[in-house]
Amino acid sequence: MGARVTIVFAALAAIHTLTPTAQAADAFATPAVTINRADWRAAMDQLRSELNAAPEVAADFALTARRRSVAADDPRQRPALVQLNGVTSAIFTGIGRSPVPVLLPFDTTAYLAARRKGAIDPQALPRHQADFQTDLFDAGPSGYDAVFSLPTEATSGLPSRVFARPVEIQITGSVLTYDVADPAGGKGESVKALAAQYPDLRRFIREGYVRYAFTRFGVPYVVSIQCLDSAPRPRRLACREASPIAERFLKALRIAGGQPRRLPPEIAPAAIERPPAPDPDFTYRPAGDIVVNSGARGQSGRADLTAYSQIRYPLDAPAYVHSQSFGRRRASDKFDQPWSQYPWRDNFCEARSFNVGQCASGFGHQGQDIRPGACPVRRDGPEACDPWRQRVLAVRDGVVIRSTRQQAVTVQVNTGTEHIRFRYMHMNPSALDADGLLNGRSLREGQPIGVVSNYLDHPNGTTRHLHFDVQLFTRDGWIWVNPYMTLIAAYERLIGGRGHEIGTEMVSSSVAAPAITGTLPPAAGPQADAVHAPN
Template identity: 60%
Template sequence: MTTARAVNNRRTASGNFWCCFLYLASLSVTSLSFGLLAQPARAGEFRTPSISLVRPDWSAAVNQLKTEIDSQPLAVDNFSFTGGRRPSRQFSARRITAVSQINTVTSPIFSGIELSPVPVLLPFDGALYLADRRSGAVNLLIPRYQAGFRAASMFEAGPSGYDAVFLLDHGADGNMPSRVYSQPVEVQITASLLIYDIRDPLAGKGEPVKSLATQFPNLRRVIREGYVRYAFTRFGVPYVVSIQCLDSVARSKRLSCREASPVAERFIKALRIAGGTPRDPRYNIASYASERPIAYDADFTYRPPGEIIANSGYRGQGGHQDFTVYSQIRFPIEKAPAFANSQSFLNWGDCNLTGRVSFAPTKGDPYRCKRNDKQLVFDESAKENYSYPWQDNFCETRDFEVGQCANGMGHQGQDIRPSTCHLRNDGADRCIPDLFPVVAVREGVLIRSPKQQAAFLLVNTRNEHVRFRYMHMNPARLDADGVIYGRRVTEGERIGVVSNFQDRPGGTTNHLHFDVQVFTRDGWLWVNPYVTLISSYERLVGGRGREYIQPPPEAPAMAHAQPRADLPPNAVTEGGGR
């Protein structure tokens, strides 16, 4: 017995040893694997964005659709509901028959609506529309079913969600407060599976909307980055309705946010289920190191992200250091070289109206901005303007809200000059505009109304929901070239030329302003495009750029004290020194 017990004890000890050994080994392997898969970002490493995904509750959407359809008895027979049985987590469009049926009704009006993986909410009363159609009504005018809003200026659904733009004409908004603004009001709505994980100190702020609290309990109103926004979550999905406006006094040609708000609330009150298609659940998208060329380009250099010209930030703030490549884009100017830098705080710049010293508007005359000691010349063609290294100016001083900048104000994007400056004659100090083509950075859909100075490019793919804005191209030329709502473009397709339009031709230097917006629970927000542009430029030139570090100023030469000529070499001076 003793021998048997001893053997068993040895076996137990041996077993415990190997169990412990294997357990520790597994921990080591797990730790190693985790280290390989989840390494923290190295300093200065370009990375893709981190994106969270939501999971729509389609059963709740179907329940709401049933309530809406039941309000019109003539429409009920066109729909087949599941009788309240909760569908499984994974399903196809056929599992929820009513959703495909509403797609059939609305797809002739909103083309591609079935492509949306989230329930599509639009100010369209599909039940009333179908009831009128079944009753034999003719001339079914869309504004009747859209609370007075025009037919959608743009509707785009894709693998990540949907975006739409509607207009409400002046005078079409009966039973609403009178409006000073005389132009149609543009309302945008976006819903997305994808939420970009950015550091946003203002996220989730806003005030409740009492008049809509019953219909949308978590609805909040906030004015951010030039838009009044109404954000809410429905069916587990973030929706944001927004109108571009100024938080100021109303004018006939300038929409105030106070006048915009009743229009947005009218829009939200009219929202109904209009379509979509359930998809299999998806998972969050982790950030990873962005690919870059291995070989270095011989010429391309850039200053670090966030390093703006000294004291050029709003109230002295610095730049926003962001190493994120938000999208793998094609560079927005067709050909290299191109030069990303400041327009206001470099040569010929107006220092953003913060004051200039020794300024005389004569070509070649020196001056500087009051904010710093950087020496400038009054010549847009100055060599420094058209030279490397690049420099970030995302948080340069402007009167624009930018949540990513330290004081909440900044430039919103990045300025880019084309390859060279052509002058009309030797005495000219301005560059000739409209010579260098601008191209679509991705395949997508344009968002722009006629006469607008800005053009947006919307990209909606499985792993991206992002917008790019182009500015300072001539609006008349954009109109003539068909750069308007809903036009589909391919990557690299020409959409304009670099120009100098800002409220008028010649209102700024000859450059392209380019920026990036990503979707969040507060809607579309500006993010620093600088590293995204560096990455795209490296692909354009076929080589990696070198980060340029400003060399420290040279130390002044040491002045060695010499003995006074009237004293002997061994004299003791005051203080006891020799």
């Protein structure tokens, strides 16, 4: 069982760590989590300061005790945050669900002044958002996430850029952060231009993003833009072009809402359920046991024994976790090849050009490649199986993060005990657009979201498989972790039987001379027509 931690409620910010469950024999570890208590007094002080810039607006808010001269039905008798949430929820749906103060590039005071005069034009909303457009806002028990974009025509005050598409900016604020073993964690450099506003701000480029991490009101926030740490290109956003946009975003952040929540007195990581009875067929190699010589810079895999979440497996059974870039394969691309079956094999730290801090080399695959099982003949009826339309399923209830034409579908989960993302790759973007798999859509666990395909910048760009990965929110932002054990446990629940780990000494390798199927360029920004993805 997991260690229980009692949350002590203090007047100001307090931090509490949830330790991972002790790992009994044949059990998987669970992640360690820190809960941060927001300092709402400090947040109210900042809100008061922002509103006082316009006295007529400040007068509409009861920022102090109730005044006897105010009528009983006057909205000014409601707490200021309740009033503010009531106004901004029309723009940022559910903003009051956030247990952390919501910082957004939104000039609350100017918007309220315009609203007071009846001069609100929905088409002119970006004028109150430093020209940023809202693509997604999602708040829940752990905090909030938002995605904004800056159109190409918004150039005022910014250096010229080569990148020819809108730039997407993400922000997350969370009471919950994961304590990931992270050699690269906590690094970065200060930004002089923002030091007065954000004294502890850290800027760094990591895992394909330029990130700005800071603490405000006792809570971690991270602003990030996916970019390429190289020379600018019209279809690949360079981090040197992204940085001025991120800094403009940071300068525009204001309090837009949120609501204090009482944390539960006890929280413990939930143990991952596994069937007690063994399955006669399902076998897997140990975590970190990647194909020999397949790691970047000659490094091996990482034995991460953590099951990060209890999920529904993303495909139907049977399905197989195996490398798509290393090992022996035949000319045809069928589903019933021996190398695609049991035992499963970890491929998280295989050589790729992606930065992955969890891998010893600093580079890796970011996730796991999964193939569906054999479906050689199309069958109709309740057990229908079309070999070209094997379904991909939502692993949890969650919210979609995805813009049009992007091939990545991210499902985000935000609960009182989890702030986690699951990403799917290689489905056809046109089909995803047609199905409405776009920012803000709610999904239910087990709901079909697409079919296994072979899209990589273009149709037939890779073998037919699903790339699946997991990201956790940390003080450095969203970090990729190995989903191998998470998938094993999910597959066991799907088939109703426990798998058997096969040691490396018991199984001879069936690989030929390792070879990557194509030279992959570095990860690119999500705004490009052809978004590069892990293989």
